[in-house]
Amino acid sequence: MRPSVFVLQQRAGVAVLRAVVLQQGGRNSCVNVWQTGEAPARCLSTWNNPWNRRRQSPCIRWYSSKAPSSITPQHTYKVVSRDRAGNDLRRILPTSASVPASSTEPLQGDSRQETDNNKPTTIAEDGVPATGVDDVDADPEVLPPNQLWREQRLDLAKLPGYYMKLSKIRLTGLVVISAMGGYYMAPGSHDFFTFLLAMTGTGLTSCAANTVNQVFEVPFDSQMDRTRNRVLVRGLLSPLHAVGFATVAGSTGALLLYNWINPLTAALGVGNLALYTLLYTPMKRMSIANTWVGSVVGAIPPLMGWAACTGQLEAGAWVLAGILYSWQFPHFNALSWRLRPDYSRAGYCMMSVTNPDLCRRVALRHCLLITTICCLAPFTNLTTWAFAFNSLPLNIYFSYLGWKFYEDANNQSARRLFMASLWHLPTLLLCMFICKKSLHDKDKKDNVKAFTDFVVGFQPFPVLPFHRL
Amino acid sequence: MIRSFCTARNAHAAVRKTRTAGRRKGQTKASVPGIAAQPPPQSQMAHDWIGPADPSSNLRPIKFRVPAGESAAEERLRQLRADTQKWNQEFWSNHNQQFNKEKADFIRSWLEKEDFKSVHTDGSKRMPPAEDMSEFYRTFLTEHQHGQLQYQREWYKRNLYIIYLSFRVKMSQLVLKVSMRR
Numbered sequence: 001m002r003p004s005v006f007v008l009q010q011r012a013g014v015a016v017l018r019a020v021v022l023q024q025g026g027r028n029s030c031v032n033v034w035q036t037g038e039a040p041a042r043c044l045s046t047w048n049n050p051w052n053r054r055r056q057s058p059c060i061r062w063y064s065s066k067a068p069s070s071i072t073p074q075h076t077y078k079v080v081s082r083d084r085a086g087n088d089l090r091r092i093l094p095t096s097a098s099v100p101a102s103s104t105e106p107l108q109g110d111s112r113q114e115t116d117n118n119k120p121t122t123i124a125e126d127g128v129p130a131t132g133v134d135d136v137d138a139d140p141e142v143l144p145p146n147q148l149w150r151e152q153r154l155d156l157a158k159l160p161g162y163y164m165k166l167s168k169i170r171l172t173g174l175v176v177i178s179a180m181g182g183y184y185m186a187p188g189s190h191d192f193f194t195f196l197l198a199m200t201g202t203g204l205t206s207c208a209a210n211t212v213n214q215v216f217e218v219p220f221d222s223q224m225d226r227t228r229n230r231v232l233v234r235g236l237l238s239p240l241h242a243v244g245f246a247t248v249a250g251s252t253g254a255l256l257l258y259n260w261i262n263p264l265t266a267a268l269g270v271g272n273l274a275l276y277t278l279l280y281t282p283m284k285r286m287s288i289a290n291t292w293v294g295s296v297v298g299a300i301p302p303l304m305g306w307a308a309c310t311g312q313l314e315a316g317a318w319v320l321a322g323i324l325y326s327w328q329f330p331h332f333n334a335l336s337w338r339l340r341p342d343y344s345r346a347g348y349c350m351m352s353v354t355n356p357d358l359c360r361r362v363a364l365r366h367c368l369l370i371t372t373i374c375c376l377a378p379f380t381n382l383t384t385w386a387f388a389f390n391s392l393p394l395n396i397y398f399s400y401l402g403w404k405f406y407e408d409a410n411n412q413s414a415r416r417l418f419m420a421s422l423w424h425l426p427t428l429l430l431c432m433f434i435c436k437k438s439l440h441d442k443d444k445k446d447n448v449k450a451f452t453d454f455v456v457g458f459q460p461f462p463v464l465p466f467h468r469l
Numbered sequence: 470m471i472r473s474f475c476t477a478r479n480a481h482a483a484v485r486k487t488r489t490a491g492r493r494k495g496q497t498k499a500s501v502p503g504i505a506a507q508p509p510p511q512s513q514m515a516h517d518w519i520g521p522a523d524p525s526s527n528l529r530p531i532k533f534r535v536p537a538g539e540s541a542a543e544e545r546l547r548q549l550r551a552d553t554q555k556w557n558q559e560f561w562s563n564h565n566q567q568f569n570k571e572k573a574d575f576i577r578s579w580l581e582k583e584d585f586k587s588v589h590t591d592g593s594k595r596m597p598p599a600e601d602m603s604e605f606y607r608t609f610l611t612e613h614q615h616g617q618l619q620y621q622r623e624w625y626k627r628n629l630y631i632i633y634l635s636f637r638v639k640m641s642q643l644v645l646k647v648s649m650r651r
Contacts, residue, residue, distance in 0.1 A: 151503035152517040152531070216628060219557050222527045223565075235519035235529060239628065240635040285614075285621050340599075344606035345568050347617035353606050410599065 152235055165231045166214060166242055167207030167249070175206045175301045181429050182305025182320055185382060187438055190309065197260045198308035202301060204253025205269040209276040211246035215239050216281055223346040226339065257308075264307045272300040288351045288358075295328035316382035322373050323428070329366035330402050331421040333359045337405075337414035360406040363417065367402030371395035374428070378437075378447045385447065387435035391428060398424045508532045526561035530554065542641060546634045553627045560620055568609065575605040 179202040183195055214221070214232055218239075221227035231237055250273060258266035276297045283290035299321040306317035336343065336352040337359065343350050351359035374391040377383050401420050405413045437447070508518035514534040522529050531554060533547050579597045596602075 147521050148504050148506055149508045149518045149520045149532070151515070152519050153503060153515070215632075216625065218628075219528060219561065219624065222522065222529070223561065228522070228527065233529070235531065238635065239632050240639060243632055282621070282625070285617055340603055340606050344610045345565070347610065347613065347621075349610065349614070353603070353610050356603055356607075 150235070152238075154237070154241075158236075162231050162237055163207075163245060166211045166237070166245060168210040168214075169207075171210065172203055172206040175298075176203045177426075178298075178324060178429075179301040179305035179308075181433070182302030182317065183309045184305075184433060185302075185316060185320060185436055186306040186309035187314070187316070188310035194261065194308065197256060198265065198305060201253045201257035201261065201265070201269060202304055204249045204256070205273050206301075208246040208250030208253065209273045211242050211249070212277040213281050215242050215246070216277075220285075220346050220348070224339070224342040226342065257304075261308045262311050264311060264313075265304050268300055268304045268307060272297055272304070275300075284348050284350075286349060288349050288354055290349065291329070291332060291351060291362075294332070295325045298328045299325035315380040316377075319373060319377050319380050319382050320432075323370055324425075326366040326369045326373065327421065327425050330363040330398070330405075330417055331425075333363040334405060334414045334418035334421065337409060338411055356409065360409050364399070364402040364406040367395075367399040370428075371399055377432070379451070381437050381447050383432055383435040383437055384440050385450075387432055390431050390435065394424060394428055394431065511535060523558065523562070525565055526558050527565070528554075528557055528561055530558070540638075540641065542634065542638050546631070546638050549627070549631055549634065553631065556627075557624070564613070564616075567613075571609055572605060575602075 176199050180195075180199060183190070183198060214230055217227075218230075218232050221230050222233045227233070232239060232242055254266050254270050254273075257269050275293065280290055280293045280297055283293060302320040302324055303313055303317050306320065307313055333352060336350045337356075340350075340353050344353050351362065371392070374395055375388045378385045378388055398420055401413070401417045405417045508514065508520070511534070514532070517534050518532045520530045520532070531550070533551055535547070536543070539547075576597060579601060580595065
């Protein structure tokens with residue numbers, strides 16, 4: 001039987017890989033398989049009966065050589081598509097570890113391929129076709145390698161989904177949450193409708209910023225694995241449509257903030273939008289200073305929330321902004337560490353590529369800076385002293401991971417730091433919300449006065465026993 | 470023997486189920502409207518068609534539709550888009566080819582320096598560790614940065630002009646539609 005290339009998938013979103021099956025033994029014997037991707041082990045057994053039938057692909061069970069029992073399958077992959085590989089296997093064998101297994105490169109077999117082998121067959125383990133088999137706009141990791149042409153006709157039903165993807169809805173959600181934090185921590189009076197309007201305005205300006213970013217990054221996004229399935233890269237919307245969406249969202253958000261909140265918040269929102277689209281996006285390819293600009297972009301939303309509540313930016317607002325500014329560095333540096341090949345090829349100037357030592361140093365520096373800021377936060381009457389102590393374990397652990405990344409930067413330490421940054425910030429903010437000063441105002445004590453009283457009044461003994469000398 | 474028993478039974482069950490799934494699956498991908506292995510001929514095209522990513526440039530080619538009563542502005546826009554697509558394709562396929570070539574050279578020189586064989590004992594290819602590869606990524610990025618900046622400037626200009634022209638074309642189409650309705 002001719003060698004075939006199978007694209008296998010463990011489950012949606014995980015471990016798409018290719019297996020080239022070179023030889024086939026008897027019914028239950030081993031096959032030799034080359035694999036690209038992160039499969040744990042070689043395939044030891046497969047079903048041979050269905051191979052004689054067309055349009056049916058087997059499931060291949062993968063056995064780990066380290067398994068306690070070689071009978072128990074460790075992972076089961078389902079075959080997502082299958083191509084006849086022909087005799088030229090060198091092209092398909094893995095050439096480098098950085099070749100992504102989930103790339104959309106079409107495999108080119110010989111031209112005598114029957115048409116039905118070109119059709120992607122998707123059969124799940126229990127015989128039921130996998131979801132999304134006829135829906136090209138489904139999660140791309142569920143789809144087989146995309147060898148088909150698609151008509152560029154706008155599907156109105158999918159439009160909300162497209163808009164959410166364009167505006168990077170998860171990132172926008174996090175931006176809005178940080179603005180909510182700013183609103184909550186502000187010492188002004190809290191009004192539900194003001195809050196709602198402020199958050200909507202912030203969200204809309206964030207949507208606009210992300211959309212414009214995507215419009216200008218289409219050829220660069222298509223080079224990188226992480227971004228090659230974006231809406232504009234796949235041609236699901238035209239650039240004009242995306243720009244129109246950004247204009248409507250941005251202007252609505254800005255007008256909303258100007259009209260119903262205050263001009264300061266609107267100015268911050270528009271300024272953030274301009275900073276992100278006009279400065280950060282082009283700078284990504286010009287110099288590594290883009291990371292600092294991007295951190296400022298991330299620090300502005302809490303300022304917007306604060307300004308929406310009180311109308312001005314007191315010291316506490318800058319503390320909050322400082323925490324978010326410093327947080328961006330370990331977060332982004334750890335993320336970019338693992339993407340160095342992609343950034344290098346696509347031409348992005350990132351610290352992790354051009355100056356890895358600086359990358360690690362800056363990440364650690366800002367981890368320690370977060371710790372310092374949190375310890376000094378009570379001085380601004382933003383929080384009680386309890387916050388300085390409650391946040392210490394969190395920040396110390398985060399700084400420890402930053403130290404590990406600084407000391408020995410590899411994929412594992414980068415991943416740990418990145419994952420920790422994802423829960424560190426929400427937990428820190430929650431801690432801050434609990435320790436908000438005005439919640440504990442029953443003593444009506446000024447934190448600064450409390451500290452200075454403590455320092456001045458502190459004496460080692462009630463009376464120094466000088467008279468005994 | 471246990472393994473053969475289990476897999477034989479499962480294989481049989483899978484065969485039965487996949488057979489019925491095949492019969493049930495009357496609507497394959499090719500019969501879904503708007504998706505095909507190749508775009509239709511010009512006369513049958515109602516919209517532009519976008520294809521799979523080109524393996525060398527990673528960009529998706531668009532086959533433009535040439536409508537019957539095309540105005541000068543529409544033709545200008547289409548020419549600009551086609552020209553930009555060609556220019557992008559050339560740039561990125563050259564760039565990626567250059568990247569792969571330099572990477573292969575780097576790995577080869579690393580192997581020679583280390584005096585290793587190119588293949589591990591278990592048959593997988595030998596690769597330099599991430600630290601050494603990062604050296605390559607750094608030099609590649611700095612070497613090609615000037616070209617990338619020139620490309621970026623040109624791309625921004627073209628993209629903005631395309632968006633501006635498509636806005637004008639869209640407006641003229643809307644005006645035409647409204648006046649036709651009247």
